[in-house]
Amino acid sequence: MVLVLNRTYFPEGTQGTLEWNGTVVCYAIELPWLQNQRRISCIPEGEYVLQKRFSPKFKWHLHLQNVPGRDFILIHSANDAKKELLGCIAPVTIQTGIGKGSASRIALEKLTTIVYAALGHNEEVKIKIQSNLSTPLRMTGIK
Template identity: 85%
Template structure:
């Protein structure tokens, strides 16, 4: 399974649309692109393996493997990239402003259901992060 994150970087944050098989799973927010600097920048474009991860703070969430120059890049709930992220990706139900969204926990649950099912079936799961194509974000939502 390959999830595709089409994102657009702005000076105050990064907005994205995470899709699987051409269907929108959720929106995403991240920090702005600041040359992959630890804790203040979103990560570089590329393809990364996703794994399940459990922590006391975020409970069950997702971990991106082998991000160049970075450790512990996670997909976890957050509604404000500047206040709640240190380089990670937050799924959100809707974008509310640049680097901000709403319904993050709901979006994470939807994403985890999809990814964890694939992992339970011994299917590898990757996320491909790329610049947003010139076409507008698709409005179809995965149920």
């Protein structure tokens, strides 16, 4: 199973649409692209294996494996990227601004239901992160 996160980059944050089999599951918010700097940048585009994870803080969520130069990149609930994320991805039901959204817990529940079902059938689940733009400027924050 491969989820696809199509990103659009802005200086203030990164917006995304998360799809499975060509259908929108939810939207996503992230930090802006700042050359993969820890705690202040979204992660590089690429394909990552997802694993189910539990923590007291985020409860059940998802963990991206083998992110270059980064550890513990998660998909967890958050409604404001700059205030609540340290490089992770937050699913949201509605995007309310650049790097902002609402009803993140509902979006995470919808996403994890799909992913956990596949994992329960011993299926490998990946997320493919890519840009909506095709120019080399896509990761500079220039539209």
